[in-house]
Amino acid sequence: MLRLAYWKVSGRADGTILERWTGSVLVSVAGKRAADEVVFGQQDDLVLLGSRTLEGLNFRVEPVTKQLVDAGLAPAAAAG
Helix, strand or coil, X not given: CCCEEEEEECCCCCCCCEEEEEEEEEEEECCEEEEEEXXXXXXXXXXXXXXXXXXXXXXXXXXXXXXXXXXXXXXXXCCC
């Protein structure tokens, strides 16, 4: 199910306000899936996969090859 709501994004250096649709989606990349909130861009907008989505998929960007790679095991919380 996809729920949309209008949201104002003020991400430009000149203070311009952009209005875009947002919603909850299931992102699937390289065989992994994660739910996330996204901003639906328009035709001339940049395509961007955010850090929150990458963390949900347990990926990181390899800086040399600029490829997505498995981030490995997440550290366990310490019992206190």
